[in-house]
Amino acid sequence: MNKSQAPSSNTQAPMARSRSPRGIGGWSLVFLWSLGFGFWSFTQAAQTNLNGRTFTLPDGFTVELAASAPLVNRPISIAFDERGRLYATDSSGSSEKGPTQYERKDHRIVRLEDTTGSGVFDKSVVFADKLMFPEGAMFYEGSLYVAAPPQIWKLSDTDGDGVADQREVWHDGKTLTGCANDLHGPYLGPDGWFYWCKGAFAEQRYTLANGKPFVTRASHIFRARPDGTGIEPVLTGGMDNPVGVAFHSTGERFLSCTFVQPGGGKRDGLLHAVYGGVYGKEQSALDGHPRTGELMPVMTHMGAAAPCGLTTYRSHVFGVDWADNLLACYFNLHKVVRHELIPDGATFKTKDTDLLASTDVDYHPTDVLEDADGSILIVDTGGWYKICCPTSQLAKPDVLGAIYRVRKIGHPKREDPRGLKLNWPALKPADLAKFLSDDRLYVRQHAIHELGKRGDPAVPVLRESVLKGSAIDTRRDAVWALSRISGPAAREAVRTALNDTDSSVRHAALHVVSVWRDTNAVGRVQSAVESPSPALARVAAEALGRIYATNAVAALLTAADRSRANAATMSEAQRVLWHSLTYAVIELAAAEAVGAQLTARGPTAATLIALAHSGAAGLKSETVIPLLHSRDPVVKQTALWIASQRPEWGKRLAATFYGDLSQEALPKPEPAAMAALLAAFAKSLEVQETLASLVVEANIPRDSRLIALRAMAAAGLKETPAAWLGGVTRLLTGEEGEVLREAVATARTFTLPKQGHGEFLKALQEVGKLEVAPPEVRLDALVAAGGLASVSAPLFTFLRANLETARPMLTRSAASKVLAKAKLTDAQRLALADTMKSISPLDAPKLLPVFDKSPSEELGLKLVASLKDSTGLRGLRVDLLKPLLTKYPKSVQDAGAELLTVLNADAAKQRAHLEELAPTLRDGDVRRGHQLFSSQKAACSMCHTIGYLGGKLGPDLTRIGQVRTEMDLLESIVYPSASFVRSYEPFTVVVKGGEDVTGIVRKDAPDEVVLANGPETEVRIARADVVEMRPGKVSLMPDGLEQALTRQELADLLAFLKASK
Known part of the structure; x- marks a missing residue:
C-alpha cells in the first residue's frame, strides 16, 4: 500500500466474510419442489442488457459493470483492503491440469481502485504475478491471503508501491491433484479464526493442538488462528470439491460444495457445516473418522450446479429481510442465488431466489462480495475454465470475464462508508x-x-x-x-x-x-x-x-x-441436534461414564454410538448383537449400523445370522439390509462359511438362499472363497428359476483364485448351453465363464442371433463379450465378419478382438468389405481399427485405408458435424424421449439415473437440462469421449502379469483398487498387482448411439434431457 496516500490510520483491518444479525423476511410466492429440494421463491424480474449479455434480476435492482478488461481479464476471487481497493485473482486462461499449472505459475493478482467514487474501478496494478492457480482471496492485517494449491500464501506490499514484495507460505497442504481442488480459501470467521477447505482425496498429515496426529484423505473445513497455530478440522466429507465458507451472525458456518450427495438431482449445494459432522458422499476416504451414524443432511440441493463463491449479506441496505441471507455463485447454472435462511430447529432451511442470472453460457459467476455501501460485487470469470468441468469442455480463454455491481435502485449514497476519515x-x-x-x-x-x-x-x-x-x-x-x-x-x-x-x-x-x-x-x-x-x-x-x-x-x-x-x-x-449431542459424548471419551449410563438407562442410540467410539474398553459384541432383534426400531437400526462397522465381530454374528436365516418361522429383517450387513462381514471366515451353508443346505428357505447369494455378490472379496465356489456350483447344476438367475448374477461378481475353479467354470458353461433357460441368464453365465475353448454349432447360432440390432443392448453386449473371448474356428470368424455388415455401432468395438486371431487375407478382406457398408463403422475409432489391420497382409491394409480415412475426423470435423446435426433435431417429443431413455434400444437408464430410477455407472442426469446446453448434450451423445464428468473419468489400470483394465474408479484404497467397468460389474485389483494407473481417454459410454437411433428418436431423447431440470 502507498503509505503516503493512506488516511491518518496505518493499521490494516480485515475485510472478510463475517455476518450481522436480523430477521428473515419472505417473498410472496413460494413453490415447494416436489422432490424435496427446498423452497424456491419467484419474484417479478427485470431484464437488462449489459456488456453483451442479457441479465435477469429482481425488480427494484440494477446491475452495472464495475471492472473489465484490460483492468482485469478473467477474475476468479475478490477481497477488499481497508481502503476499499479490490484485489482480484486473475487467471491466465490456462486450463491445464494442476501439476502442469504448478510448473507454469502463470496466473496473477491485480489491485483495482475506484479513484472517482463512482463504483466503477478505473485503475489497476499487478499486485503479484507468477502464481499457481489461485482459489480464494482474503485481506487481513496488511496482507492478502490466497489459496494456490498446495499452499496458502501470505502476500504483502511492505514498501507501498502496490506490488507484493514479500511472499510467505502461511499453510502448506503438501498435496496437489489433477483437478487442483485441494485448497480453497481462506475465510475469516467472526471469531477471528481463519477457515479454509481441503478438497480432493490426497492424504494430508497434521499435528493437532492436543499433540495427536491427524491423517486424512477426506475433504474438510479446517481452521487455525491467524498465526497458523491451533489447526483443527471442523467438518469432514466425502465430497470432491468444498469451495466457499460463509458465516451467520451467530457464528454458524455454511459451505458450498460439489458432489455432496450424488443421485436424484441432489448432487451439489449448500451445507450447514456443523462441527464434527461427516457429510456425503459415502466413500473410503471417510473410513476412520468418528461419526454419529449415517451421513449428515444437506441443507440446500441445487443439482449439478458447481457452487463457487459464497458470502453472507450483512447490512440492511437491501432491506432488513436481507441480513444473514446467503449469496451463492453457481458456475453451471450461470447465476447468483439469494438463499434466505429459515431457522428449522437446530439447523436451517432456505428459500431461494435468483439474484443475477443470465442465459449466456459463458457467464460463469465464481465469487460474490458485499461492498461497504451495501451493493454486491459479482465476479464473472468468463469462458476460460474447463479443468475437470464437463460443462466447459470447449475452453474459451478469449471470452473474458468481468466484475458486476448490483445495487438497490434509489438507495442514497452513504458518506464515508469505510470510516476512512477516522484516525x-x-x-x-x-x-x-x-x-x-x-x-x-x-x-x-x-x-x-x-x-x-x-x-x-x-x-x-x-x-x-x-x-x-x-x-x-x-x-x-x-x-x-x-x-x-x-x-x-x-x-x-x-x-x-x-x-x-x-x-x-x-x-x-x-x-x-x-x-x-x-x-x-x-x-x-x-x-x-x-x-x-x-x-x-x-x-x-x-x-x-x-x-x-x-x-x-x-x-x-x-x-x-x-x-x-x-x-x-x-x-x-432432529438429526443435526442429535449429532451434536452425541458427538459431544464421543469427544469426551468417557467410556466408563457412558457405560454406567448404558447400565442405568438401557440401550439407546446415542449411548451405543458413543460407546462404539470408545476403543477396546467400549462397546462389546455381546451388548450389541442381541439388539439386532430389538423391538425398538431406533435401537435396532443403530445396532445394525454399529455391527456393520465391526468386522471383528464376525464369529459371533455368524451364529446369529445362521439362526435367523435357517428357520422359516423366524422373523427376518428387510432382505436388502440383511444382505448388506452380511456382505459387510464377509471377510470373516465364520461368516463366509455361514453364507456357504445357507446356499447349499437343503432345508434353507428360498428367500434366505437369495439373501446369501446377494451378500456374496456385494462382498467384494479380493479372492472368492472355495466354499462359495462350491456352493454356487451346486446351485448352477441343480436349480432353476430365480435361484438360478441369482446364482449366475453372483457368479459374475466372483474374483477367481488361480486354481481350483474348473468345476465352477464348467457349470457356468453348461448353464450357457441350457436351451430352456432364459437367454439373458445363459449369456450372463457364459460371460462369467470367461473364454470358451470351443463353441458348438448350436451355441454359435444362439450367440450370433443375439447380436441382432433388435435385441436389447445388454443382450447384444453380453453376446459380443462371449464371442470376443471364445476360441472360434475359421468358418465361425468368417461368419462373424459377414455379421459385421449389420452390427450395431455400440457393439462393433466389442467384436473386433474376434478378428485379432488368425489374420488371414480372406478374413481381412471380408471384414473390410462388411464394414464399408455397415452402420457399425461409426462405433469404431482409428486407434482401435488401425492396429488390427496392421496384423493382416498388405492387401487388407490397402483395402482398409479408406475406412481409416473416414474415421479420422478431428475435433473441428466433430464440431462441424454437431453444428450440422443440431438444426435437424428441433421437433423432439419429451414423452417419447422419456420412453426411449428407459427402453432397451437406447438403454440409457442402465447406466444413468433420472430421479430415483436408473443405473449408477454414469452420472446422474436428473437435472442435466439445467446445467448443460443443447450442444453439450448432443456432443455427449454423439461423441461421449469428448468430455468426462468429474468422478466419472475412466482410468486404465495396468495389472501385473495380466490385461489392462479400464473403468471408473469406485475405490482407490491402500489395499485395492475397484473399477466399475459395466452397468452391473466391478473389477477388484489388489494394490500389489497394480503396475500403473493412468487416466483413460475413452468413455465407457460407447460411440455410435447416433447411428443406432433415427433422427426423430435422437431429437426426442435430446428434448427429454433438455427438459430434465
Missing part, C-alpha cells in the same frame, strides 16, 4: 466501542478488529458493552471482539454474555466458549443444553464436548434421547 490508531477502546453501534457495516467490522488488537485494555469496555449495550448487534459484536483477545479477563467477559436476554448473543458466546475451550464456563454451558431453543442446545453440546466436561455425559445423553422422541427416522433438524 483509528488514535481512538481509545471506549471510543472504538461506540462504533460497534454504527450502522456502517465496514466501520463496525473495523472496530471489532481494532478492539481485538488492543487486547486486555479493551476488555473492560467490551464487558460493559456486553452487559449494558442497548442494541443486540452491539452486544453480539462485543462478543466477537472478545473472541479475538486471549487471556482470562476476555474469557470471563464472554461468560457474562451467556446470560444475555437475546438468544443470538448467547449463541455467539457459546461459540466463543467452544473455540477457546473455556473450562470455567462448564456450569452455564451445561444448563444451555436444556434450552428450549434447539439451536442453543446444539452449540452448547458442541462446547461441552470441546471443553471435556465429562460430568455432562448424563445430561448430554438425556438430551440426545429426548431429541429423537423414539422416532425410527429423524428429520433433518
